[in-house]
Amino acid sequence: MSEVILSREGLRARSAPLWLDATRKTACSFVSHAHGDHIGRHLEAIGTPATLALMGHRLQGAKTVHRQVEYGRSFRIGPLELELFSAGHVLGSAQIRITVRGHRTVYTGDLNTAPSRTAAAVEVAACDTLVIESTFGHPRYRFPPRSEVEDRIAAFAGEVLDAGVTPVFFAYSLGKSQEAVKILGERGFKVRVHPEAWAICEIYSAHGVRFPNAAPLSPEAEAGEVIVAPPRTREFRAWNRRGPIRTCFLSGWAIDPGARYRSRVDAAIPLSDHADFDGLVDYAKATGASRVLTTHGSADDLARELRARGVDARAMNPSPQLELF
Ligand SMILES: [Zn+2]
Known part of the structure; x- marks a missing residue:
C-alpha cells in the first residue's frame, strides 16, 4: 500500500x-x-x-x-x-x-x-x-544531449557578440539562471546577472558552487557582456538602456513548436532542469x-x-x- x-x-x-x-x-x-x-x-x-x-x-x-x-x-x-x-x-x-x-x-x-x-x-x-x-x-519531450544544448547556448552568445549586439538569456531565477551563468562563465564569457538571480547565485556560492567570470548586472554597460535575467521579457526591454539586444529563452518548453514566438524572443534553447x-x-x-x-x-x-x-x-x-x- x-x-x-x-x-x-x-x-x-x-x-x-x-x-x-x-x-x-x-x-x-x-x-x-x-x-x-x-x-x-x-x-x-x-x-x-x-x-x-x-x-x-x-x-x-x-x-x-x-x-x-x-x-x-x-x-x-x-x-x-x-x-x-x-x-x-x-x-x-x-x-x-x-x-x-x-x-x-x-x-x-x-x-x-x-x-x-x-x-x-x-x-x-x-x-x-x-x-x-x-x-x-x-x-x-525528448531533449538533445546536454553537451549539444550547452554548445548551442555558447554559439548564440558568440554569434550575437560578434554582430556587436548584447545577448540576453532569459532563465528562471532559481536553478536555470545558475546553470546558464556557470555554462557561459566557464566558457570565458563575461556574464552579468540580474540582481534577483544574483542573490540566488550567492546562496549557491555559500554552498560551494563557483561562478567564474560572473558579476551582478550594473547600470554601466561594458563591451562583451552576456546577460542572464528572469524571463520577464517586456519588463527587461523597458528597463534596458544598453542598445540593441538579442534574446534567448532557456527552458525545456523550448522543445514545443512556437515557443520562440510565444515567449517573444529571438531564440529558444531547451535547457531543462x-x-x-x-x-x-x-x-x-x-x-x-x-x-x-x-x-x-x-x-x-x-x-x-x-x-x-x-x-x-x-x-x-x-x-x-x-x-x-
Ligand atoms: Zn522545481
Missing part, C-alpha cells in the same frame, strides 16, 4: 502528520526544493541545508523551524523511517523515501536525470512504490518499483506509457474522495 496519499492540503504520508511539498501552511512538510510551487510557511520544514537556505530567502519573515537533513542520513517521524536522495533538479533538491513496515515509497519532487553543473547528480532511490513527477512525461520522457521512464524502471503513481504535468500520458511497457502505473489525480488508495 502506498504510504503517500493525496489529501486536501496536497500529498502527505498516511501514517504520520508529514506533508510533502505543501504550499498551504502545515504543521510539518518535507520541502523537496525551493521553487515557489513547492514551498510554504509551515511551522516546521524538513529539507536539505541548501533547500532550506533558498526557501528562507524566498519566504523572508516566515517563522518556520528548519529541520536540516543531509542526503543519505536516515531519520524517523513516528512510525516512518525516512531518507533523502538527490533529485538532480536544482541545488539541494531531494527525493524522500518513506519506509513503513518494510514497504518503501519514494516521492521524487521535481527530478532531473541529465547532468547538471550546479546540482548534485540524481541518485536512484530503490523502492516498492514510486510517486514520480511528470512535467515532461509525454513522448514528444527536469528529466525528459525517456529520463522519467528509465528512472521509474531503475528504482525497481512494482507500482508507479504519476503526479503533475503529463501524469496521464506518463502512466499510460509506463503501462504500455508493463509497469503497474496510474496518474494520481485529485478525486472527490480526496484520498486515493
Whole structure:
C-alpha cells in the first residue's frame, strides 16, 4: 500500500502528520526544493541545508523551524523511517523515501536525470512504490544531449557578440539562471546577472558552487557582456538602456513548436532542469518499483506509457474522495 496519499492540503504520508511539498501552511512538510510551487510557511520544514537556505530567502519573515537533513542520513517521524536522495533538479533538491513496515515509497519532487553543473547528480532511490513527477512525461519531450544544448547556448552568445549586439538569456531565477551563468562563465564569457538571480547565485556560492567570470548586472554597460535575467521579457526591454539586444529563452518548453514566438524572443534553447520522457521512464524502471503513481504535468500520458511497457502505473489525480488508495 502506498504510504503517500493525496489529501486536501496536497500529498502527505498516511501514517504520520508529514506533508510533502505543501504550499498551504502545515504543521510539518518535507520541502523537496525551493521553487515557489513547492514551498510554504509551515511551522516546521524538513529539507536539505541548501533547500532550506533558498526557501528562507524566498519566504523572508516566515517563522518556520528548519529541520536540516543531509542526503543519505536516515531519520524517523513516528512510525516512518525516512531518507533523502538527490533529485538532480536544482541545488539541494531531494527525493524522500518513506519506509513503513518494510514497504518503501519514494516521492521524487521535481527530478532531473541529465547532468547538471550546479546540482548534485540524481541518485536512484530503490523502492516498492514510486510517486514520480511528470512535467515532461509525454513522448514528444525528448531533449538533445546536454553537451549539444550547452554548445548551442555558447554559439548564440558568440554569434550575437560578434554582430556587436548584447545577448540576453532569459532563465528562471532559481536553478536555470545558475546553470546558464556557470555554462557561459566557464566558457570565458563575461556574464552579468540580474540582481534577483544574483542573490540566488550567492546562496549557491555559500554552498560551494563557483561562478567564474560572473558579476551582478550594473547600470554601466561594458563591451562583451552576456546577460542572464528572469524571463520577464517586456519588463527587461523597458528597463534596458544598453542598445540593441538579442534574446534567448532557456527552458525545456523550448522543445514545443512556437515557443520562440510565444515567449517573444529571438531564440529558444531547451535547457531543462527536469528529466525528459525517456529520463522519467528509465528512472521509474531503475528504482525497481512494482507500482508507479504519476503526479503533475503529463501524469496521464506518463502512466499510460509506463503501462504500455508493463509497469503497474496510474496518474494520481485529485478525486472527490480526496484520498486515493
Ligand atoms: Zn522545481
